[in-house]
Amino acid sequence: MVNDSTASLNDGGRTPGELRIATRESRLALWQAHHVSALLQERLGVQAPLLGMTTRGDQILDRSLSKVGGKGLFVKELERALLDGRADLAVHSLKDVPMDLPDGMALVAILKREDPLDAWVSPQFTRFADLPPGARVGTSSLRRVVQLLALRPDLQVLPVRGNLDRRLARLDAGEYDGLVLAAAGLMRLELGGRIRHRFTLDEMLPCAGQGALGLETVAGHAASHDLMALGDARTWLATQAERGVSRTLQGSCSIPLAAHAHWLDAAKEGSVPRLRLAAVLGHALEPQRPLIRASIEADLPPALLAQALSPDPVAARAALDWATDLAARVVADLRAAGDVPAYLDAAASLSAPSLAAPGA
Numbered sequence: 292m293v294n295d296s297t298a299s300l301n302d303g304g305r306t307p308g309e310l311r312i313a314t315r316e317s318r319l320a321l322w323q324a325h326h327v328s329a330l331l332q333e334r335l336g337v338q339a340p341l342l343g344m345t346t347r348g349d350q351i352l353d354r355s356l357s358k359v360g361g362k363g364l365f366v367k368e369l370e371r372a373l374l375d376g377r378a379d380l381a382v383h384s385l386k387d388v389p390m391d392l393p394d395g396m397a398l399v400a401i402l403k404r405e406d407p408l409d410a411w412v413s414p415q416f417t418r419f420a421d422l423p424p425g426a427r428v429g430t431s432s433l434r435r436v437v438q439l440l441a442l443r444p445d446l447q448v449l450p451v452r453g454n455l456d457r458r459l460a461r462l463d464a465g466e467y468d469g470l471v472l473a474a475a476g477l478m479r480l481e482l483g484g485r486i487r488h489r490f491t492l493d494e495m496l497p498c499a500g501q502g503a504l505g506l507e508t509v510a511g512h513a514a515s516h517d518l519m520a521l522g523d524a525r526t527w528l529a530t531q532a533e534r535g536v537s538r539t540l541q542g543s544c545s546i547p548l549a550a551h552a553h554w555l556d557a558a559k560e561g562s563v564p565r566l567r568l569a570a571v572l573g574h575a576l577e578p579q580r581p582l583i584r585a586s587i588e589a590d591l592p593p594a595l596l597a598q599a600l601s602p603d604p605v606a607a608r609a610a611l612d613w614a615t616d617l618a619a620r621v622v623a624d625l626r627a628a629g630d631v632p633a634y635l636d637a638a639a640s641l642s643a644p645s646l647a648a649p650g651a
């Protein structure tokens with residue numbers, strides 16, 4: 292939508308009143324940074340030029356990310372720019388943001404989530420269900436691997452890394468019969484036309500934070516209050532619940548864990564917002580073992596929606612506690628539904644580099 296903002300890459304001196312955005316230089320990261328720059332201009336009247344940076348996570352394509360420092364790699368160098376004062380904020384795909392930020396950093400806002408689902412992309416096969424036995428599907432996400440094999444144990448699931456354009460090029464070159472990719476990333480890059488269909492939540496549960504954007508600053512940044520106004524309370528509560536599941540299960544990139552929450556009432560007037568949180572855990576070493584699933588629903592106490600984005604830490608804490616409690620209950624249900632410790636041990640001992648990859 293706001294692809295052609297006035298922001299331009301810039302590494303010169305600072306201008307008072309502007310908010311500089313540190314960003315990776317992949318097409319997706321630049322789209323996201325431009326999007327936020329345009330929002331800052333529209334909603335706050337603030338100029339927000341971009342500071343482009345190449346991170347180690349972008350340079351290292353030949354090794355699995357979990358071997359070289361995990362998805363935190365994408366984030367660390369941007370954080371250094373924030374701590375140095377070279378930039379004021381960083382824009383992240385929330386699902387790439389570690390569960391616990393380093394001391395001194397804050398996730399000040401989570402923008403309204405549009406499309407959290409995973410998409411089926413294939414030149415040849417209109418529907419995932421059309422795939423012939425033994426077909427080759429590309430994904431490097433363990434979460435997707437275990438869910439794909441739960442749907443279709445016959446499939447050959449092959450690793451694919453690199454940015455979206457690179458993955459699609461390999462698909463078009465015939466290396467795969469299809470790919471599973473986040474719909475949000477494809478839509479942002481105007482590649483929505485490549486989507487054949489979205490998977491249902493029962494087929495392919497997304498990972499925590501998928502489809503949402505998070506804004507990070509140093510804690511206590513002077514613009515924190517203004518930036519918080521860009522956040523969306525419902526998305527914040529839903530994604531905090533999702534991230535609570537990952538945090539409780541020590542979700543790293545090598546855990547085949549999905550966690551997704553969505554609001555059930557579609558904002559009908561007078562209705563109580565009700566959140567449904569689901570989680571799926573697969574076995575990292577024997578992906579054919581049954582998935583462990585749990586889901587839970589809860590009505591949001593009405594006051595908490597407003598409190599979610601409150602600058603008052605006590606009020607915000609109450610909203611966060613509600614989301615965290617939901618996460619704890621889903622994790623308890625997971626533990627009751629299957630041998631969670633054995634599945635977590637399998638993920639911890641994972642040694643097959645071809646399976647370990649970023650948290651997509």
Ligand SMILES: NCc1[nH]cc(CCC(=O)O)c1CC(=O)O
Pocket residue numbers: 384385386387471472473474475476477500501502503649650651
């Ligand atoms: N793991 C990489 C990544 N990080 C964010 C997105 C897409 C946007 C999003 O999910 O928010 C993707 C690509 C993908 O998973 O297909």
